[in-house]
Amino acid sequence: METSLHVRSYGADTGSDRHAYAQLVLPLGGAVLLDVEGRQDRLDPLRGACVAPGAWHAQCAHGPNESLILDIDAAALSHPAWDRLLERPFMTLGPGARKLVEFMGVMRAQAAPRPALLQGWVPLLLDTLALDAPRPASRLAALLARVEAEPGLAWTTDAMARSAGLSVSRLHALFRAELDTSPHAWLRDVRLARARAWLADTSRPIAEIALAAGFSDQTALTRALRDATGMTPGVYRRANAVGMCPGDASDR
Numbered sequence: 001m002e003t004s005l006h007v008r009s010y011g012a013d014t015g016s017d018r019h020a021y022a023q024l025v026l027p028l029g030g031a032v033l034l035d036v037e038g039r040q041d042r043l044d045p046l047r048g049a050c051v052a053p054g055a056w057h058a059q060c061a062h063g064p065n066e067s068l069i070l071d072i073d074a075a076a077l078s079h080p081a082w083d084r085l086l087e088r089p090f091m092t093l094g095p096g097a098r099k100l101v102e103f104m105g106v107m108r109a110q111a112a113p114r115p116a117l118l119q120g121w122v123p124l125l126l127d128t129l130a131l132d133a134p135r136p137a138s139r140l141a142a143l144l145a146r147v148e149a150e151p152g153l154a155w156t157t158d159a160m161a162r163s164a165g166l167s168v169s170r171l172h173a174l175f176r177a178e179l180d181t182s183p184h185a186w187l188r189d190v191r192l193a194r195a196r197a198w199l200a201d202t203s204r205p206i207a208e209i210a211l212a213a214g215f216s217d218q219t220a221l222t223r224a225l226r227d228a229t230g231m232t233p234g235v236y237r238r239a240n241a242v243g244m245c246p247g248d249a250s251d252r
Contacts, residue, residue, distance in 0.1 A: 005118060006069045007108050007240075009061075009201055016058040022072045022086070023051040024125075026093070027143065029193025030065025030104045031148070034058075036089040043067070044148070045101075045193075046179075049095050050085040053077075063149075064197030068105055070122070081130035095180030096128040102189070109196075109229045109240070139174050140164065151191045152214045157183050191215060192224050199233055200240040206233045 010032050025034060030042045036057045043049055047095040051057050053074040078157075085091065093101065104121055107113050113121070133231075147155055160183050161171040175183050195213040198204055204212075210221035222232050229236060 002115075003073065003118060003129070004121060005069045005108060005113060006071070006105065007066060007105070008069050009064070009066050009197060010059050012062060014058055017055045018054055019071075020053055021074055022053050022077055023082070024068075024070040024072070024085075025049040025051065026068040026070065026101045026102065028066045028068060029190065029197055030061065030063055031130050032061045032065050032067060034090075039089060039092040043090075044144075045098060046093055046144070047090065048097075048101075049090050051089065052086045055089075062196055064201060066105075066193060066197050068101055068108065071127075072122070081126040084130065085126075085252075091129065094128070094252055096131070097125065099180070100128060106228060110231075140178055147187065148190055148194075151187070151194050153214045155187055155214065160187070169215070188215075188224065190193050192228055195221055195225070195233075196236065196240075199237040206237075207232070 002089050007028070009030075016035075025032070025043060026048045027043050027045050029045060031042055034043050034049050034057065036051055037055050041047065041049065099165070100121065104113065107117065143160060146163060147153075147160065151158065153159075157168055157171065161168045164171060166174070171183055175181060175186060179186055181189075181206060191214040198209045198213065199206070204208075206221070207218040210216075210218045213221065215221040215224065218233070225231060225233055225236060231239065
């Protein structure tokens, strides 16, 4: 098989599986619980996983989620990063790796990436993962989990700082140090990822999705989604709908 890239979402029970190729699981939004040979961890946009060839694994999720899944033939595991990745199934995704994952997520949402793009992106991703040093527990972990659980609340920079028990300036400094972004940009990405997951996985009206994800109205969601993917919510839903009946994916 050749290296291939997919975007998948998981539900409450997906069963266990094993395959002859290696697999990287790189979340774009939401959270997934992954078990690899009895070792479990929670994956989110800050944490990914590597499943070794032949390893039994199972995953489940209880909310909207979306992950890049990179399948790599065992014969192609010559990059030096694989030695470390295959020893430890779970990894923290540093700022460089997250930016690469976000980039490919945007490209994959528009169309299947060209083989040349994928061939250039994979070694760069592996180089970045190999260089990422283990990071201490995030000072922002509780806040990030709280916002991701309820992105539709009236989160402002001030509200996020109060929730984390930090000053606004300290909040900005931690976001820059740990995530290489600003609180506002991170919140926008979380809300957009949640809206994209709901568009793909549910038949909820678009206006309702916009409000539930934290956008002021459907127009604001449309503007953000078009900036990120070049598509309106209705077009994105029709291109990515999973398990919905004909007629559900309307531009409501």
